[in-house]
Amino acid sequence: MSSRIYVLGAGSMGSLLAHELRQSAPEIANPTLLFKGEQRLRDFIAHESKITVIRQKGENIFKSESQLAAGWQPPMSREGIPSHIDNLIVATKTYLTEAALRPYIGNLSSNSNVLFLQNGMGVADDLRRKFWPSSINRPNFFQIISTHGAYKALPNVVHHVGLGKLSIGYIPKHRHSLQSDELKLDGNLKNSPKIIELLTESKNLNASYIKHNPLLLVQMEKLVVNACINPLSAVLDCLNGDLLYGNKTFELMKKVVQEAVDCFKAEYSFIKFDPQSSSFLDVGRLLNTVLDVCKLTASNSSSMREDVRHLNRTEIDWINGYIVKLGTRHRIPTPVNRLLISMVNNKLSIEQSIELSSTQIDKTK
Incomplete structure (x- = not known):
């Protein structure tokens, strides 16, 4: 059974995560890259919809390729109804988050998992106030902190130059406090969403799932x-x-x-x-x-x-x-x-x- 994963922001880190998810669990994870506009999507398709990741270990250079699904608009059903997004990795620049996420609000629900892979702090709080002032339909928020080094030399080529790690944690729906029904998500990998498990299973991402305060x-x-x-x-x-x-x-x-x-x-x-x-x-x-x-x-x-x-x-x-x-x-x-x-x-x-x-x-x- 495939896991519905979308990656909003096809920069170096967003592309790297999509690639690694596809590589580590090809039969389960089928990430869809969401581009900023139609022209960028066309450029991606012109390169056979592939992401190439290059790593250097000592004197040896290793390359790996993944062919990925892609889009530039919210997924819709045949009836024109927003399709549900189970997992969304947000890998845009912090100042672009609100505008980039806005078109996808109708695809998200309390059963969705939104993972923020960004610099800075305070983004989740701002989005909570802007889009989900009530916790009733608010998605589950997770933060990903990366120490990896990556850059794009070409639109479809990621150079993974710094092999770091990912730290992933649950963000409480209520500021600074975990409710009793949320404690099971706090650093407990057994109770975490499948996407967390997939990320931690990728050797190249070196990811761990930790409690909120750490x-x-x-x-x-x-x-x-x-x-x-x-x-x-x-x-x-x-x-x-x-x-x-x-x-x-x-x-x-x-x-x-x-x-x-x-x-x-x-x-x-x-x-x-x-x-x-x-x-x-x-x-x-x-x-x-x-x-x-x-x-x-x-x-x-x-x-x-x-x-x-x-x-x-x-x-x-x-x-x-x-x-x-x-x-x-x-x-x-x-x-x-x-x-x-x-x-x-x-x-x-x-x-x-x-x-x-x-x-x-x-x-x-």
């Missing part, structure tokens, strides 16, 4: 790493490893981390009563993690830097912006995170204006 801690750690590396590399226009050579970057990172930890402790009460959680969110430990990631990804260009270079909107509002949002809620100052948001937005607007000016000059020649 997942939050992993999410906070990744947010802190991104809040330091992404905006600084974007503003300074440098590779991740180059940040280690800056005379003042360490001090800036430390302030970003301290502001984030202060906000996390105010927002999530369980941290105060759990010594292990407090140790995990120790400022020194998190700062060392940021520096380690700079070293491990020294030759990488962060996604935020690439967005600015390509004149695209960044995810700053869901990364540093989330820290500022918590700071505002709990009256905790977050001046450095606010400064970085302003600098990234100004950097982007300057680059966009320069590009627009040069285009206008070219037209007058």
Whole structure:
């Protein structure tokens, strides 16, 4: 029996997950990639509807291919009624989530599982308020946190350059609290949806299903790493490893981390009563993690830097912006995170204006 899985967002990570699900369970999983528009779908079909994943292990290069179903509109029945989507992996940019998900709301129900594979924090809360203010018909939400490194050199080719891991956890329907009927989903693989089992069975994805609070801690750690590396590399226009050579970057990172930890402790009460959680969110430990990631990804260009270079909107509002949002809620100052948001937005607007000016000059020649 096939499992109805749709992947909204056919970027590098969305394509990688669809490919791995197809590879690891071809008789069960038949993922459908959902593209942004009809032209992108046509380009995909022109390449035989295949995704090629390339990995290098030592001196050896390995390639694998998957042929996938694809679409660009919500699935409908012959009668024109929205077909039910059992499982939806959302792998879009955070700021595109609301617009991308809106057409598919009619395909989702309380029996649907929606898995968010995205940077930043706070997306699920916003969608809950926007589309499902009542919990009656709200889908089951899950968060996927990835440390994998992947990029697309060509539209249908994914380079899986950093073999990391996936941490998957259930997001409570009621903010910060699991109800009695939800406890069975909290990190219990035996009671989890089939899609969770399929993801954890994929060797290349290295996925694990964990409880909500430990997942939050992993999410906070990744947010802190991104809040330091992404905006600084974007503003300074440098590779991740180059940040280690800056005379003042360490001090800036430390302030970003301290502001984030202060906000996390105010927002999530369980941290105060759990010594292990407090140790995990120790400022020194998190700062060392940021520096380690700079070293491990020294030759990488962060996604935020690439967005600015390509004149695209960044995810700053869901990364540093989330820290500022918590700071505002709990009256905790977050001046450095606010400064970085302003600098990234100004950097982007300057680059966009320069590009627009040069285009206008070219037209007058």
